[in-house]
Amino acid sequence: MNRPGRPASRWLLLLFLVGTFVSADESLYYPAASDGGPNASLVIHGALDLPQMSPLLEGFHRQNPGLEVHYRNLTTLALHERFLAAPDEADVLLSSAMPWQYRLANAGHARSLDSPAAYRWPAWARWRHELFAITFEPIVMVVNETVIERFGEVRGHADLLALLERHAETLQGKVVTYDPAISGAGYTYAIEESRLSPRYWDLVAALGQADTELVETTGAMLEGLIEGRYLVGYNLLGSYARARLADQPQLRIVMPEDYTLVTQRLALIPHQAPHPAAAERFMDYLIDKTGQTVLARETSLGAIHPALEGAGTATSLRQERGETLRPIILGPSLLATLDDLKREALLSRWQREFSRRASR
Incomplete structure (x- = not known):
């Protein structure tokens, strides 16, 4: 897009x-x-x-x-x-x-x-x-095979968190995800995951520690992954990833085993x-x-x-x-996520957690 x-x-x-x-x-x-x-x-x-x-x-x-x-x-x-x-x-x-x-x-x-x-x-x-x-449409991760060969399989969110915590220095600037402040889809996934996983905020902090690039679209993530600028992509639209990466054997699409959001x-x-x-x-x-x-x-x-x-x-x-x-439920809970005060609170915490470890 x-x-x-x-x-x-x-x-x-x-x-x-x-x-x-x-x-x-x-x-x-x-x-x-x-x-x-x-x-x-x-x-x-x-x-x-x-x-x-x-x-x-x-x-x-x-x-x-x-x-x-x-x-x-x-x-x-x-x-x-x-x-x-x-x-x-x-x-x-x-x-x-x-x-x-x-x-x-x-x-x-x-x-x-x-x-x-x-x-x-x-x-x-x-x-x-x-x-x-x-x-x-499942929300997936994309991992370069060189990362898997060097550090092991990434099968779910816990594996991604461990990877980022142990190897943040090696992965500096090589990870990419949505910026929830400018992407409607990215914000939706952020608020859903904050409800689903008690360790979500640890993952956001680990993304910040790795100096993760924040972008607006899955297309931007995929372009950077294909070009080799990024080695790990988090929370991409699986539909776009499957279409674009069919001829990119160095990039593996991971549907997380612990939970997979579906939009x-x-x-x-x-x-x-x-x-x-x-x-x-x-x-x-x-x-x-x-x-x-x-x-x-x-x-x-x-x-x-x-x-x-x-x-x-x-x-x-x-x-x-x-x-x-x-699957993200189609119902009144969606409306609650757009309450101005709740939105401001979530985005403020997201930025605070993302910047927390980087500022130490």
Whole structure:
């Protein structure tokens, strides 16, 4: 994902791919094949990188060639702030920053989707008929094989803590994770882990001791790991890591054995969506077996649809990992994490713990 005000990197060129326009501002455009009438447009704002989003949009556009489809990729917080500034700009919002999406729906910004697909969707993966989880994405670590060869296996959070405490000097500046102050996803993971693990704050302190680099996106972590600037990455989106590291044998993806957070991208239709009929059609596609099959087969995002099994599905991952999975719950507890005083307290403690050992 692109940081605000910075040019896109891998998508800087203007490309035409199978009738799809990929622009320099991290967006995709699918022109209408024919005149679809006055509501023949669909505008989607998402925090989902283009390689993962394009198969979904291509599948939808094949089914709806008369629709002109615009997709703009933003960071999680930029997406939220842009919506608040212009609530009638987008037809669909899609983000992995679960608390921010829940806040919008809870505040009355989301339209209800009253369709057969919505009623069939699992209750744990939706809030009323206004907010829908469409993916199932573990949060992982990435470790360079040289670290494993030299210091041993890293299988979970306890192993990572021991590694950082014993070898902080060797790993100085070679570890990377989210900055929870500027990343909505990173903040979400921080508050969830602070609830899950009594040793979370020890881990934050150990990250500080190793002079860990703090960044805004998983994409930035992966680029540094691939280039060799970092040897360890903590709390990356597993979906992005699997897609980018398939041809990087020196980097191992670790799904922690003690507990693995699972995030879900939440989609909603704003009340002021300019093209509500098109938005409902797209949302139905996302939660129908057709769109979910695209998710399972052509992306690494993890499909939720209960009728789907095998690789790339939540059903398969649950069977494989069992109780170690800790999906972030879609419910009122998300809203509590965004209380201004609680947010300030968590970020203050995070910075204090991160700086504690470095200041000794």
